[in-house]
Every structure is written in structure tokens, then in C-alpha cells.
Amino acid sequence: MMQDFNFANAEFDRQTGILDNLVAIITTTSAQDPANPVNISGRLLPIVIAGGQNTMAAAGIVLLAAHFEEYIRQQIEEYAKGVVISYNNLEINFREKLVDSYWRSAASKLSRIRPKGSSNWANVAQQTLNNLLAYPVNGNTS
Incomplete structure (x- = not known):
């Protein structure tokens, strides 16, 4: 039986709230109305001129993507840990x-080792191959 995902779902909801807030901040700062200034903690938010609004929106999108990418990476890692625990x-x-899936992914790492340059390449290839075989052959899920 897989582990309970209530905590993961709660974290997903929390991260969704953060992303919603970031979108609201980006929207507010990139599409301001000079006739209706925004006050944050007693300070007026500077008006971003038309040429800067696109830059502000682009920077905001990069921020959102980076935050979301890191969150998804963490979720996948936690899911994988749960699978190993319940294996x-x-x-x-x-x-x-x-x-x-493991074999295809891990075998691609082995195929990137090039037998040139450092004379240590064979040792790296041997260690990678041993690690590659540890799970499907020996059942080592570590």
C-alpha cells in the first residue's frame, strides 16, 4: 500500500497559493494604472512605464517557472521515496x-561516458555499470 498523500496534497495546495500570489504581484506590477497607484506597507509602488511592463512581466514569468520547476522536482523526489519505501x-x-524506466534512464548515463581523455574513464564506466545493475539484478533500491 502506498503511503498517505494528504501531506503532499496540502503542500501542493500551499505551493499553488504561493504561485497565485506571485501571479497577482506580477499582474499588479506589470499593468499598473497611474491614476490608481498601489500602496504597499505605506509606500506607493513605483509606476512601471510601458517599456518596462513587458520586462517586468517576462521577469515574473521566469520567477514563476523557476518556483514551479523546483516544486515539481521536490514532489517527484518525494513520490519516488514513497515508491521505494512501499516497493x-x-x-x-x-x-x-x-x-x-530505470534501465532506460540509467543506461543513457552509461552511454555518455566517452573512452577518451582521462584514463580513468573505464573505472567510471565500471562503477556506473555496477550501479546500473544493482537495482534490476540485485533488487537494491537504494
Whole structure:
């Protein structure tokens, strides 16, 4: 049985709220009305002129993307940890799919090792191959 995802769902809701707030801030700062200035903590928000509004919106989008990317990376990592913890209780078909995905991903790392340059490449390749085989052959999920 997989772990309870209530905590992950709560964190997703929290992160969604952060993203909503960032969107509101970007919208406010990039599309201001000089006739209706925005007051934040007793200070008027400077008006961003027309040429700067596009820059402000672009910077905001980069901020949103970076925040969201990091959040998704963390969620995937936590999900993977949950799968490993529950590995022995997973259906055999699902475990076989995990092995297939793992093999394709890990084998691509091995294929990027080039037998040139440093004479240490064979040691790196051997260690990578041993790590690659540890899970599907030996059942090592670490």
C-alpha cells in the first residue's frame, strides 16, 4: 500500500497559493494604472512605464517557472521515496515498469561516458555499470 498523500496534497495546495500570489504581484506590477497607484506597507509602488511592463512581466514569468520547476522536482523526489519505501508491496506489473524506466534512464548515463581523455574513464564506466545493475539484478533500491 502506498503511503498517505494528504501531506503532499496540502503542500501542493500551499505551493499553488504561493504561485497565485506571485501571479497577482506580477499582474499588479506589470499593468499598473497611474491614476490608481498601489500602496504597499505605506509606500506607493513605483509606476512601471510601458517599456518596462513587458520586462517586468517576462521577469515574473521566469520567477514563476523557476518556483514551479523546483516544486515539481521536490514532489517527484518525494513520490519516488514513497515508491521505494512501499516497493515490496507494489504490484509486480508496476515494479516491472519501474525497472524498464530505470534501465532506460540509467543506461543513457552509461552511454555518455566517452573512452577518451582521462584514463580513468573505464573505472567510471565500471562503477556506473555496477550501479546500473544493482537495482534490476540485485533488487537494491537504494
